[in-house]
Amino acid sequence: MTQLLLFNVTNGLIIGAFYVLMALGLSLILNLSNVINFAHGGFLVIGGYIAYTITPYIGFWGALLLAPPLTAAIGLAVERVLIRPLYGRDPLYSLLLTFGLAFMIEDGTRFIWGPQGKPVTIPAFLSQPLSNEFFFITGYRLFMVAVVMIAVALLFLLLRYTRLGIRIRAGTLDLETVGALGINVQMLRSLNFAVGIFLAGLSGVLAAGQLGLEPTMGTGLLMPSFIAIIVGGIGSLPGTLAGGLLIGVASGLTAVFLPAASEAVIYVMMAVVLLLRPRGLFGEEGMMS
């Protein structure tokens, strides 16, 4: 029983770590640019497939380092060409555009790499279980969690201490004033978008090593990430972090006692949070309206 419990909690934490990476990227873009990036799952898939393509040449470690910035570069191009004209217009339009983009990315990856799942080879020493008793904790799983933790820590340091981060946070509160102070708002939005997509690309590489690659894998992670943001509180990055871990662990725990409800529980949590605390766990008053 303890083993089963531990197994599902670990699973939940790992899934939660993915939700966190996805949701943080989404949240960054949403907070600053008021864009719900439906294509975020698509960028995750792009990150994964880039890693798959370059691994044979530069190995897993090279792919881990190179795939996320490459994905971010693609994201930057997309932002420049497609999303920039939509700032300041009804959010409906960016929603529809990224929605269509998600279709194109999914179908495009299927066209280029085929509909079958692709395995990404991870270093042998990472795929070993740590002990016989806890067979489910492989080195790779610990490694994933560690990478996610480092990425999140770096993101928060970036936002806290660098000029870019401070501008992003200021822009989240009042973009107009930030612009009036002479900061290039377009550039800020682009860089912020790129940071968000970088995180999506990173989750893509990590997910590829754990789950293998499929063109549809991004869509499955999108909805829980939305819910993580809503539960944690829109506008609050620590909230998004907490929300992602919370729903991950909650669905992991539910899987022990009531397997059929393991996904339903995250929707229930969202409904309860919205009912009792509409701004989300860490949300600021008024951010949601």
Added chain:
Amino acid sequence: MSSEQIRKTIALAAIWTALLLAPYWMVPLGGYTALATRVLVLGLAAMSLNFLLGFTGVLSFGHAAYFGLGAYGAGLTLKYLAPSTPLSLIAGMLLGGVCGAILGTLIVRRRGVYFAMVTIAFGQVFYYIAFQWSSLTGGDDGLRGFSRQPIDLGLFKIDILSSANNFYFFVLFCFALAVGVMGFILRSPFGRTMIAIRENERRSRFLGIPVERHIWIAFTLSCFFMGFAGALYALVNNFADPRGLHYSQSGDFVMMAVMGGMRSFWGPLLGAAVFVVLQDYLSSITVNWMSFVGLLFVLVVLFFPRGLLGFLQRSKA
């Protein structure tokens, strides 16, 4: 009558004539009657969504849920409760509408993107339930084993199952009924407050309009219409599918409304016609139709944000 009124009357007469004669001109043009029926039903759904989107200015991206609930309501009624077509339509409408009314209370305080996000997430709840509750809904395979029943008018029965034309006219009758009610609401004082909220929410509030309540009413009404459209859709296919509740279906509806023209009453019907015919055509010529549909979304947003009718009206002005 002013020339404006005359033009409107002519346009209206043209729309209804085209709809009434659709089975006779669709087939020679290479279409088929069932395609016309689908356009009508999906058009009604897009118009129901636009009731909220275009006329209240509230962005729901999860409306397929209520459409799908309507479909399941109708299907389950026909399968388990009573073999009656009218009853199944009412049941579907009620299921969609009541669920919308309940969730609406949780949603109406949000605005803009946040409204959209919460509606997407709640919409997925129903998708998830329909997907998981296999014993009732058939799960991933969808709900089968029911079919639309003849309409019993006492003196005679109308066979709507085997005759595609009869069914088309039955759907057109339902469509006219729903669209009539929709138009009536939009012309009523309440309908005017919806437009006032869309144009300037703060000013509406200062004028004493209870904005949250009116948005809730508009949301609920729109869910009732959506449920009705969904119930008709179940009759079209004799089948209800969890994918009908998925947010990607919601996206299609929003696209139909935007492509046709959100600010016009009939725009979404036009959008649905273009969308359905295009999808039908694309999926028959290429396996990569998803890319083309996605590309359509991107192009419409970038170059035709006002939709076809908006584009025509603007170039006329």
